[in-house]
Amino acid sequence: MAQQLNLLGNGQIIPTPLHQEMERSYLEYAMSVIVGRALPDVRDGLKPVHRRILYAMYELGLTPDRPYRKCARVVGDVLGKYHPHGDQSVYDALVRLVQSFSTRYPLLDGHGNFGSVDNDPPAAMRYTETRLAPVAYEAMLTEIGESTVNFSDNFDSSQTEPVVLPVQLPILLLNGCSGIAVGMATNIPPHNLGEVVDGLIALIDRPTITDEKLWELIPGPDFPTGGEIVEVQGIQDAYRTGKGIIKMRGIAQIEKIATGKKRRKEKKALVITELPYQVNKAGWIEKVAALVNQGKIEGISDIRDESDRSGMRVVIELKKDLTAKKVLHQLYRQTALQSNFGTIMLALVDNKPVQLPLRGILEEFLKFREETLRRQYSHELEQANQRLHLVEGLLLALNQLDAVIEILRHAPDGTTAKIQLQEELDLSPTQGDSILAMPMRRLTGLERQKLETESADLQERIAELSNILGDRHELLKSLKKELRSLKRKFNDKRRTRIINVAISEDLLPSPTQPKSQEQKTPSKPTKDPALTVSPTLTFERSFEAKLKVTSSGCIYWSNPPTEEEAAPAVPQQGQDFLLHQEEIGDRDQLIVVTDSGKAYPVPIKEVPSSLETTKLPALELLSSAAQRDAQGTVAHFFLPEQQNLDLIMLTDKGIIKRLAAQELEALGNRGLVLIKLKEKDTLKYFCFTIEAEMAIATTGGRILRLPIDDLQIPLMGRNAQGSRVMRLRVKENLAGCCNVKSEDSLAVISQLGFGKVIPVNSLRLGNRGDIGTQAIQFTIKEDTLAGIIATTDQENIVLTTSIDRRLILPVNSLIKADKNDPGARVGQLKANEVITGVYPFSS
Numbered sequence: 001m002a003q004q005l006n007l008l009g010n011g012q013i014i015p016t017p018l019h020q021e022m023e024r025s026y027l028e029y030a031m032s033v034i035v036g037r038a039l040p041d042v043r044d045g046l047k048p049v050h051r052r053i054l055y056a057m058y059e060l061g062l063t064p065d066r067p068y069r070k071c072a073r074v075v076g077d078v079l080g081k082y083h084p085h086g087d088q089s090v091y092d093a094l095v096r097l098v099q100s101f102s103t104r105y106p107l108l109d110g111h112g113n114f115g116s117v118d119n120d121p122p123a124a125m126r127y128t129e130t131r132l133a134p135v136a137y138e139a140m141l142t143e144i145g146e147s148t149v150n151f152s153d154n155f156d157s158s159q160t161e162p163v164v165l166p167v168q169l170p171i172l173l174l175n176g177c178s179g180i181a182v183g184m185a186t187n188i189p190p191h192n193l194g195e196v197v198d199g200l201i202a203l204i205d206r207p208t209i210t211d212e213k214l215w216e217l218i219p220g221p222d223f224p225t226g227g228e229i230v231e232v233q234g235i236q237d238a239y240r241t242g243k244g245i246i247k248m249r250g251i252a253q254i255e256k257i258a259t260g261k262k263r264r265k266e267k268k269a270l271v272i273t274e275l276p277y278q279v280n281k282a283g284w285i286e287k288v289a290a291l292v293n294q295g296k297i298e299g300i301s302d303i304r305d306e307s308d309r310s311g312m313r314v315v316i317e318l319k320k321d322l323t324a325k326k327v328l329h330q331l332y333r334q335t336a337l338q339s340n341f342g343t344i345m346l347a348l349v350d351n352k353p354v355q356l357p358l359r360g361i362l363e364e365f366l367k368f369r370e371e372t373l374r375r376q377y378s379h380e381l382e383q384a385n386q387r388l389h390l391v392e393g394l395l396l397a398l399n400q401l402d403a404v405i406e407i408l409r410h411a412p413d414g415t416t417a418k419i420q421l422q423e424e425l426d427l428s429p430t431q432g433d434s435i436l437a438m439p440m441r442r443l444t445g446l447e448r449q450k451l452e453t454e455s456a457d458l459q460e461r462i463a464e465l466s467n468i469l470g471d472r473h474e475l476l477k478s479l480k481k482e483l484r485s486l487k488r489k490f491n492d493k494r495r496t497r498i499i500n501v502a503i504s505e506d507l508l509p510s511p512t513q514p515k516s517q518e519q520k521t522p523s524k525p526t527k528d529p530a531l532t533v534s535p536t537l538t539f540e541r542s543f544e545a546k547l548k549v550t551s552s553g554c555i556y557w558s559n560p561p562t563e564e565e566a567a568p569a570v571p572q573q574g575q576d577f578l579l580h581q582e583e584i585g586d587r588d589q590l591i592v593v594t595d596s597g598k599a600y601p602v603p604i605k606e607v608p609s610s611l612e613t614t615k616l617p618a619l620e621l622l623s624s625a626a627q628r629d630a631q632g633t634v635a636h637f638f639l640p641e642q643q644n645l646d647l648i649m650l651t652d653k654g655i656i657k658r659l660a661a662q663e664l665e666a667l668g669n670r671g672l673v674l675i676k677l678k679e680k681d682t683l684k685y686f687c688f689t690i691e692a693e694m695a696i697a698t699t700g701g702r703i704l705r706l707p708i709d710d711l712q713i714p715l716m717g718r719n720a721q722g723s724r725v726m727r728l729r730v731k732e733n734l735a736g737c738c739n740v741k742s743e744d745s746l747a748v749i750s751q752l753g754f755g756k757v758i759p760v761n762s763l764r765l766g767n768r769g770d771i772g773t774q775a776i777q778f779t780i781k782e783d784t785l786a787g788i789i790a791t792t793d794q795e796n797i798v799l800t801t802s803i804d805r806r807l808i809l810p811v812n813s814l815i816k817a818d819k820n821d822p823g824a825r826v827g828q829l830k831a832n833e834v835i836t837g838v839y840p841f842s843s
Contacts, residue, residue: 194491705773787837802832
């Protein structure tokens with residue numbers, strides 16, 4: 001008889017009641033789903049799959065300035081390294097990060113078919129391509145590293161992955177999140193970036209700010225598909241408790257459309273231009289058609305989809321027996337044209353699911369961001385101290401070079417040399433190693449100067465970092481500065497209206513003129529400011545808005561003042577003043593030219609309103625790639641012109657170049673070289689060929705009057721360096737240039753405060769390379785010319801001085817004199833004060 005196995009012996013099997021094992025195992029499974037799949041982390045607002053996709057793409061180098069890569073490659077990396085689940089689940093998550101109708105601020109930039117609002121499926125991953133979007137790269141991944149956030153082993157411990165990304169914006173609120181776990185769910189709506197940043201800054205400045213004040217800055221969700229929110233009570237419930245029902249509606253307007261074979265008849269129609277968030281347009285149209293066929297919705301004769309690339313447009317033709325209001329209310333009651341967004345703001349806090357109010361999410365993010373910044377600055381401080389230690393050792397060796405050479409000459413090996421260097425020069429082991437590894441070129445004077453400059457820069461940065469880490473107020477200032485910078489780069493207008501009344505007939509726009517079926521451009525209903533909660537709508541730019549540029553290189557726009565508003569008084573102190581203004585009209589970009597001779601485009605939509613700030617340097621508006629590439633300071637701004645004008649550029653060393661404006665058609669985000677400059681030369685003056693002549697002045701008081709033609713200033717290509725315009729004497733520089741006509745007059749102002757007005761025709765018309773005409777005689781030997789300006793259409797001139805003063809000088813106060821006259825005093829200057837600039841006055 002065979003021996004029976006002792007299954008329960010030796011303590012290898014532990015008897016356990018079935019209900020206890022099921023309870024324990026199910027709880028472990030539930031927590032795994034909650035923490036590892038379904039719920040986002042409150043810190044970076046991401047689920048693990050999204051975090052792993054972004055990190056894998058960062059590792060692949062798929063930055064916004066690099067080419068697209070196949071989505072299949074990305075999915076493969078995510079599966080093989082970090083996310084051992086199905087490939088379709090990873091691809092679905094990736095697709096959603098690309099879709100602009102699903103995600104308020106898409107974190108990925110896609111190339112190919114990624115689906116549509118009609119619920120069309122995306123193409124297979126082998127066809128589509130992707131890369132990181134600028135907001136994901138700059139606001140989520142640029143600071144990543146083990147010194148900033150914690151890393152953990154991946155599923156097979158073959159490599160590590162970040163536990164959380166070092167995000168600089170609260171992505172949880174910006175893009176929202178939805179997920180179903182075991183026994184719980186989350187559904188967080190997206191929000192407007194600018195409003196959330198304003199709320200964060202207010203919370204930093206005033207931690208005890210009331211909920212009501214916070215809600216004024218963040219009035220409600222901002223869905224990517226627009227629409228409108230009615231009954232703000234649901235928003236307030238969600239913001240106060242973390243749970244509430246937000247009622248959403250689509251945007252409808254009444255139009256009169258042409259019907260019949262010859263388009264001679266008119267018919268009223270409801271036109272739907274925006275649907276509530278996550279509503280499938282094709283499915284909604286099918287639902288409406290089915291309800292009409294079943295007799296549940298009356299008054300509709302036809303429904304068709306006229307949507308195209310310019311936007312959504314669903315036309316619902318109405319019968320004569322029912323009003324648009326009644327049909328609209330039927331659509332609200334029976335279809336998803338009005339739907340509810342059930343808000344549950346549930347997220348992981350310390351790996352535990354917690355339902356949070358709006359304030360709680362903001363506070364958790366600020367807590368995490370402060371911790372991240374401390375870790376980042378501490379690491380940078382440690383690195384700077386280590387580098388300074390090495391630089392000081394190298395400088396010490398260079399200062400005692402003879403002793404170092406003597407030690408090295410007689411040392412039998414490197415180890416002995418290192419010990420002797422440490423003993424005789426009082427160096428640390430790391431300093432000894434750096435000296436032994438120092439190449440011979442470091443012994444040159446230029447390399448010594450570079451080390452001294454690096455040492456000074458490191459000491460300055462160390463002091464700055466120590467101040468930030470030692471003073472929480474300074475750390476928060478740094479955090480606010482970072483938030484404002486990101487707002488300027490990535491903010492856009494609110495898409496979702498917020499009203500607090502039931503919609504009625506008078507809220508619909510008046511019927512418009514008939515439209516043919518070929519005219520499919522969607523138009524939005526008129527926004528009633530009295531019903532709008534969002535403060536961003538007050539920043540809407542009118543057609544007559546003016547772009548304004550200040551002398552310090554700051555830029556903003558403002559709408560024309562109303563009749564009730566008085567024109568602002570011009571301050572008489574400070575060097576930052578309005579230098580130029582021009583109507584923006586329908587133009588969508590501004591061109592910035594730096595003194596390095598390169599032009600960059602700036603989208604007008606990125607320029608802030610005067611209601612937001614008037615101190616935004618133009619270089620901060622450039623794309624991230626352009627900011628890294630841009631060198632020097634801003635020399636000029638201009639709006640693209642329709643006229644066929646040429647550009648005139650003049651450098652500090654007297655080189656002039658004329659460039660056809662058509663060359664700017666090749667302008668891209670990375671900029672365009674307009675003039676190639678020689679070493680130590682900079683672009684100083686920049687203007688259009690508005691007139692037939694130009695006047696060029698030197699600090700010695702000479703003015704060259706030069707015709708603008710192909711002989712004197714020929715057209716050149718972008719790569720040309722230009723030609724020398726006039727001979728400069730020793731210690732003489734250019735003092736100004738301007739477009740002129742022969743019948744014009746020139747205001748001539750010296751540094752010591754003498755000025756006059758001379759006729760342009762009193763100056764000899766010269767040739768390129770001439771010395772020009774002496775236009776002013778200086779009564780004081782040390783005096784020089786500060787600048788010139790054409791007085792045509794100018795009532796006042798702005799003079800800036802060396803002690804940060806600004807003088808407004810009426811043109812009619814200047815004496816009219818000839819070129820041999822020294823002029824008269826134009827104002828009372830203080831001791832050691834000189835005039836440094838002459839500008840046109842712009843009120």
